[in-house]
Amino acid sequence: MANITFIGLGNMGAPMAANLLKAGHEVTVFDLSESAVEALVAEGARTADSGKAAAEGAECVITMLPAGKHVEAVYLSDDGLLASLPAGTLVIDSSTIAPETSRNVAEQAAVRGLAFIDAPVSGGVGGAKAGTLTFICGGEADTFEKARPILEGMGKNIFHAGPHGAGQVAKICNNMLLAILMAGTSEALALGASNGLDPAVLSEIMKQSSGGNWALNVYNPWPGVMEGVPASRDYQGGFLVNLMAKDLGLAFDNAVTNQASIPMGSLARNLFQLHAGQGHGELDFSSILRLYKPE
Numbered sequence: 001m002a003n004i005t006f007i008g009l010g011n012m013g014a015p016m017a018a019n020l021l022k023a024g025h026e027v028t029v030f031d032l033s034e035s036a037v038e039a040l041v042a043e044g045a046r047t048a049d050s051g052k053a054a055a056e057g058a059e060c061v062i063t064m065l066p067a068g069k070h071v072e073a074v075y076l077s078d079d080g081l082l083a084s085l086p087a088g089t090l091v092i093d094s095s096t097i098a099p100e101t102s103r104n105v106a107e108q109a110a111v112r113g114l115a116f117i118d119a120p121v122s123g124g125v126g127g128a129k130a131g132t133l134t135f136i137c138g139g140e141a142d143t144f145e146k147a148r149p150i151l152e153g154m155g156k157n158i159f160h161a162g163p164h165g166a167g168q169v170a171k172i173c174n175n176m177l178l179a180i181l182m183a184g185t186s187e188a189l190a191l192g193a194s195n196g197l198d199p200a201v202l203s204e205i206m207k208q209s210s211g212g213n214w215a216l217n218v219y220n221p222w223p224g225v226m227e228g229v230p231a232s233r234d235y236q237g238g239f240l241v242n243l244m245a246k247d248l249g250l251a252f253d254n255a256v257t258n259q260a261s262i263p264m265g266s267l268a269r270n271l272f273q274l275h276a277g278q279g280h281g282e283l284d285f286s287s288i289l290r291l292y293k294p295e
C-alpha cells in the first residue's frame with residue numbers, strides 16, 4: 001500500500017480518492033474547497049494547509065483538476081509541487097488538458113528526477129464512484145507499470161497509449177467522437193419524433209440496426225426513454241456541457257496544431273458552445289437534444 005497525496009476533490013476526484021482509501025492506501029488530500037476536504041477527512045483521509053504541505057512525504061501525487069491552467073499552477077508555479085517533491089516521486093495527472101501542457105509538465109518533472117504520467121479518465125462520475133474508470137496513460141513504460149497498481153484501485157481498464165501526452169490525445173479523440181455520436185443520436189431521434197414516431201421505439205430499432213452506438217445503448221438523450229440516465233432526471237449530474245465544450249476546444253486546437261481536418265468535430269464543438277451559450281453549461285451533455293427539440 002502506498003502513501004498517496006490527492007489534489008482536486010471535485011465531482012471526479014472525491015470518489016476517486018475515496019476508492020484509494022477503500023483500497024487500503026494512506027491518503028492525504030487537498031482542495032481549495034474546505035467542504036470537499038472535510039468530506040474526505042470524514043472518510044479517513046488526512047489533510048494539510050496547502051497542496052505542497054499535503055505532498056510532503058508522499059510516494060505518489062495524483063491531481064484531478066479542471067483545466068490546464070490549474071495543473072500548471074499546482075505543478076509549475078513558484079510555490080508549485082515540482083520544486084518541492086523529492087526525486088523518484090511518482091506523479092500522476094488525471095485531469096483532461098492539452099497534450100502539450102502535459103508534455104511540458106512531464107519535461108520539467110524529468111529535469112527534477114520525478115516520474116510523471118498523464119492519465120486522463122473515461123467513465124464519468126458513475127465510473128469514478130464505482131471504481132470502474134478507464135485510465136488512458138501517456139509516459140514511459142516503467143512509470144506506467146509503477147502507476148498501474150494504484151490506478152487499479154480506481155479503475156477497471158488501464159491503457160498505455162504511448163509517450164508523454166499520448167493519454168491526453170487519445171482522451172481528446174474519444175470525447176470528440178462521443179460528442180459527435182451524442183449530437184447525431186439526438187438529431188436522428190428528433191427527426192423521427194417530428195414524423196410522429198415514438199422515440200423509445202425508434203431507439204430500440206436503431207439499437208438493433210446499423211445506427212446503434214454508445215449514446216443509444218447506455219445514455220439515451222431523450223427524456224423518459226431510459227431509466228437512470230441524466231436525460232431522465234432533467235439532465236442533472238453526469239458530464240457537464242461546459243466540460244464537453246472544453247474538450248472539443250482541446251480537439252480543435254490540437255487539429256490546428258497538427259494540420260488535421262476535423263469537420264465533424266468542429267461542428268460538434270460549435271453545437272456544444274452554442275448550447276452552453278444558451279445557458280445550459282451546467283447540464284449533462286446529453287441535453288444537446290434540446291437544440292433539436294426545444295421544450
Ligand code: NAD
Nearest residue numbers: 008009010011012013031032065066070095096124125239
Ligand atoms: P470539478 O470542477 O468538479 O473539480 C475540480 C476540483 O479541483 C474542484 O474541487 C476545485 O476546487 C479543485 N481545484 C481547482 N484548482 C485547485 C488548486 N489549485 N488546488 C487544489 N484544488 C483545486 O471537475 P471534475 O468534474 O472533477 O473534473 C476534473 C477533470 O476530470 C477535468 O479535467 C474534467 O474534464 C475531467 N473529467 C471529468 C469527467 C466528469 O464526468 N465530470 C469525466 C472524465 C474526465
